[in-house]
Structures are given as structure tokens and as C-alpha cells.
Amino acid sequence: MTVVLSTITIGDGPDVGTLAARRLRDGGLVAFPTETVYGLGADAINAKAIARLYAAKGRPAFNPLIAHLCNLEAARQIADFNAQALRLAEVFWPGPLTLVLPRAAGCPVADLATAGLDTIAVRVPAHPIARKILRAFGGPVVAPSANLSGHVSPTTAAHVQNDLGGRIDLIIDGGAVEVGVESTIVGCFDVPTLLRPGGVPRGEIERVLARPLLRPPDDVDSDPKQPLAPGMLASHYAPRTKIRLNAGTVEAGEALLAFGAEAIPGIDAASGVMNLSVRGDLNEAAANLFGYLRVLDASGARAIAVMPVPHHGLGEAINDRLGRAAVP
Ligand code: TXA
Ligand code: MG
Numbered sequence: 001m002t003v004v005l006s007t008i009t010i011g012d013g014p015d016v017g018t019l020a021a022r023r024l025r026d027g028g029l030v031a032f033p034t035e036t037v038y039g040l041g042a043d044a045i046n047a048k049a050i051a052r053l054y055a056a057k058g059r060p061a062f063n064p065l066i067a068h069l070c071n072l073e074a075a076r077q078i079a080d081f082n083a084q085a086l087r088l089a090e091v092f093w094p095g096p097l098t099l100v101l102p103r104a105a106g107c108p109v110a111d112l113a114t115a116g117l118d119t120i121a122v123r124v125p126a127h128p129i130a131r132k133i134l135r136a137f138g139g140p141v142v143a144p145s146a147n148l149s150g151h152v153s154p155t156t157a158a159h160v161q162n163d164l165g166g167r168i169d170l171i172i173d174g175g176a177v178e179v180g181v182e183s184t185i186v187g188c189f190d191v192p193t194l195l196r197p198g199g200v201p202r203g204e205i206e207r208v209l210a211r212p213l214l215r216p217p218d219d220v221d222s223d224p225k226q227p228l229a230p231g232m233l234a235s236h237y238a239p240r241t242k243i244r245l246n247a248g249t250v251e252a253g254e255a256l257l258a259f260g261a262e263a264i265p266g267i268d269a270a271s272g273v274m275n276l277s278v279r280g281d282l283n284e285a286a287a288n289l290f291g292y293l294r295v296l297d298a299s300g301a302r303a304i305a306v307m308p309v310p311h312h313g314l315g316e317a318i319n320d321r322l323g324r325a326a327v328p
Contacts, residue, residue, distance in 0.1 A: 016129055016172055017136030023170050024137050029053055031146040031160045032133055033174035034125040036096045036182050036199050037153040037290070038160050039068070039143030040168060041133070047110040050142060054112075056167040059149040064115035065142035066098050066183070067122050070134035075099075075122045078107040078140055084209055085188040091208050094126035096183040096199025113142045123183055129174045145182060146171075152237055152290045152297070152325070155180055159294060180287035181317040186213065197317040199286075236324040237290070239297035239304070243326040247305035255301035257292060259285060259309050272299040276309070276318075286314040289321065 020030045020041070027049040030041045040057065042049040044067050054061050069075045072089050079101040081089065088099060103109070103120045114120050125131065134141060145153040146160045146168075154160045157173035165171075184198035186205060194202055194213040206212055241255075250256050250266030258267075258275040267273065274292040276285035296304045306326075309318050 017132035020133040020170065020172060021136035021138075024049075024133075024141060027052070028169035029056055029167075030133070030170045030172065031154075031157070031164065031168055032130055032143075032172040033127050033157075033177055034068075034130045034143070035127045035177060036125075036179045037155055037177055038146040038157065039125075039130070040146035040160075040164065041068070041141045041143040043137075044109045044113055044140035044142040047112050050110050050112045053142070053144070056164060057144060057147070057149045059144065061112065062115050063149075064117055064121065065113045065144050067109055067113070067120060067140040068130065068134060068143050069122060069124055069140055070131060070138075071124055074140070075124060076104070078104050078109055079120050079122045080104050082188055084192055087208060088186065088188070088205065089124070092200055092205075093124040094131065095124075096126070096179050097205070098123040098183040098185045098196075098198075100185060100187040100189075100195060109140055109142075119187075121185065127174065127177070129172060133172075150236055150238055152239055152293050153182060155287070155290050159291070176287075176291070178287065179283075180289055180291075181314065181321060184317070197320045199314070199317065201313045202316055203313070236327075237293075237321045238325045238327070239293050241297045241301060242303040242328070243322065244303050244305045245322060245326050246308045248307075250305050251303070253302035254305045255296045255299050255303075257296060257304055257306045259307045262307075264307065270305075271301045272296055280310075282310065282312070282314045282318065285309060286318055289318055293325065 023030050024043050027046050031038055042053040085099050098121050100119050100121045103118055147154050147163045155177045157171050160171050179199040182198045184200040185196040187193040187195050191214045194215045250270045255272035256270040260280040261278055276288050309315050
């Protein structure tokens with residue numbers, strides 16, 4: 001199959017949705033912005049398109065995809081919502097929250113997209129371009145982050161182009177994303193479970209549910225009989241350069257990923273410095289995280305030293321991604 005890449009730069013114009021929906025209907029792979037990161041969309045019902053999607057990303061087929069929908073009503077066609085799930089959807093959708101639920105009877109999503117599980121991950125994104133595409137397409141669209149598997153997630157169309165250019169059919173450029181880390185994933189099981197910290201801070205979800213979320217240890221994921229969050233592999237979101245966490249100094253040949261206004265010893269000799277947020281704002285830091293990792297990764301530094309980032313609010317998601325980026 002010949003793959004034609006057309007990168008187009010358009011705003012939230014009237015025919016973005018129609019254009020993307022047409023490509024999706026033809027089995028095409030379309031990258032588009034969501035509020036969290038850029039996604040690589042395919043028709044969730046078209047197994048052939050999904051096979052191409054896994055191949056384009058180099059993604060292992062045991063790692064299931066999130067189905068994106070235009071609203072709660074559409075999500076209820078493919079997943080069974082319990083009371084807690086309904087409450088979360090009402091409060092946080094559209095927005096950066098993904099719910100893992102039992103597949104509804106007659107759910108038409110291809111088994112390949114859900115890796116054969118009897119659960120399905122569903123999300124209603126908030127980005128106006130994503131919403132336009134989902135409305136025009138009318139059905140579920142699976143969309144993993146639009147990066148090569150294991151690499152840093154894309155927060156601009158240029159990142160998508162760098163990773164997947166030539167492998168996909170269309171990139172919709174909607175500028176830099178707002179949130180910068182992927183959606184929070186909650187498993188709506190008997191005990192609601194935080195499968196991936198992300199764009200909605202854990203505390204906000206716990207307040208709505210009026211109970212703490214269970215957080216399974218990472219090694220649960222490697223148990224094939226218990227694939228709670230099969231994609232949460234230890235090494236992920238990884239730049240090619242070695243990452244050194246909780247740095248209090250900068251060593252020779254290192255670049256620095258800084259946080260806050262404090263200057264640490266060795267900073268003047270750093271081979272490059274990017275500051276996630278000088279004023280210590282975790283939302284700003286999340287929005288900058290993946291782009292700055294890409295910049296420092298390309299700087300030729302021996303390693304990237306990362307200053308400590310507080311763990312509250314979006315800090316939990318930031319530290320989760322940094323921890324995975326640091327695993328070789
Ligand atoms: O913000 C986001 O969620 C972005 C944008 C594009 O929407 N998408 C995204 O997709 O991060 P991806 O494929 O990079 O991550 C999806 C995660 C994976 O860790 C996968 O294992 C998990 O969701 N997942 C999908 N279906 C699941 C299921 N049925 N049970 C448990 N985990 C599931
Ligand atoms: Mg991803």
C-alpha cells in the first residue's frame with residue numbers, strides 16, 4: 001500500500017472533521033491533536049486499519065488502545081457503565097480521563113484494538129479539533145499517542161512528523177497541546193483503580209468518588225493473567241539519552257531539566273538547560289515535559305539530569321513519566 005503523507009496546517013476550520021473522517025473511513029491513519037497529546041487515529045471497527053496502526057507505531061499487539069468517542073451516549077454503546085463510571089464521565093468529560101469498563105454486548109470494536117480483553121478503554125476528548133473529527137466520523141476512533149512505541153509522546157504536529165512521517169496518511173496540525181501528559185486511566189472495577197496517572201489529578205477523582213483510588217504495583221502489569229494496564233511498561237516515554245532523576249547537581253557533560261527558580265551547583269557548566277516551570281507551576285511543567293525532553297535528547301548531552309518535581313496535582317503524572325523515561 002502506498003502511503004501518502006500530507007501535512008496540512010489548519011486551524012479549527014469547518015472542514016477538518018470531514019477531511020479526517022473521510023480518511024478514517026478509507027482505513028487511513030490520521031494524527032490529530034487532543035488536549036493531552038497528539039493521537040494517531042484509526043477506525044475502531046476496521047481490523048485492517050488497526051493492524052496498520054500497530055505496525056506504524058511498532059506497538060506490541062498485546063497493548064490495547066483507547067476508543068475515543070464524541071460523547072457519553074456514544075461511549076455507552078460500546079462499554080457498560082456502572083454508577084461510579086457514570087459519575088466520573090459526567091464530571092470529567094469531555095476531558096483528559098479514560099475509563100476502563102466491561103465491553104458492552106454487541107460492541108463492534110475490533111478484538112485487535114482491545115487485545116482480546118473483555119474490557120475496553122473509552123474517552124471523550126475535549127480538544128475542539130478532536131471533537132470535530134469524532135462528530136464527523138460518527139463512530140469510535142482508536143487513538144494511541146502518535147509516537148513510535150516506547151518513545152516520548154508528541155505534543156506538537158512536528159513531533160508526530162519526526163516519529164511517524166511517511167508511515168501515516170494525514171497529520172492535522174492544531175498547534176501545541178494544552179495538558180501535555182496523557183489522560184488519567186481509571187479502571188472502574190469493584191474497587192476503582194488508578195491504572196495510569198495523567199491529566200486529571202488523582203485527588204480530583206477521589207473527591208468525586210469520595211474514596212481513595214487503588215494503585216496497583218507496576219509488576220502487576222507484567223502478569224499476563226492480570227493485564228490491568230498492559231501498556232504501562234517500566235521503560236516507556238523514553239528519550240535515547242540517559243536520564244538521572246532527583247538531581248541536586250549537574251555533572252560534567254550533562255544537560256539539565258530544571259524545575260523552579262533555584263539554581264543548583266554545576267548549572268553554569270550544563271550542556272543545555274530547559275526549565276519546566278520557573279514559577280514552579282505543575283500544569284505548566286506538564287505541558288512542557290515531553291517537548292523539553294525531546295529538545296535535550298537532541299542536544300548531544302551525555303545524560304539529562306532532572307531536578308525533583310513535587311508529587312501533588314499533575315506532579316504524580318510527571319513523576320510517573322520521568323520514572324519510566326529513566327528506565328533503560
Ligand atoms: O491522553 C491519552 O490517553 C492519549 C490521547 C491520544 O487520547 N492516548 C494514549 O493512548 O495515551 P496510548 O495507547 O498511548 O495509551 C493507552 C493506555 C495503554 O497503557 C494501554 O495499555 C491502556 O491505555 N489500555 C487500553 N485499553 C485498556 C484496557 N482494556 N485495560 C487496561 N488498560 C488499557
Ligand atoms: Mg502512548
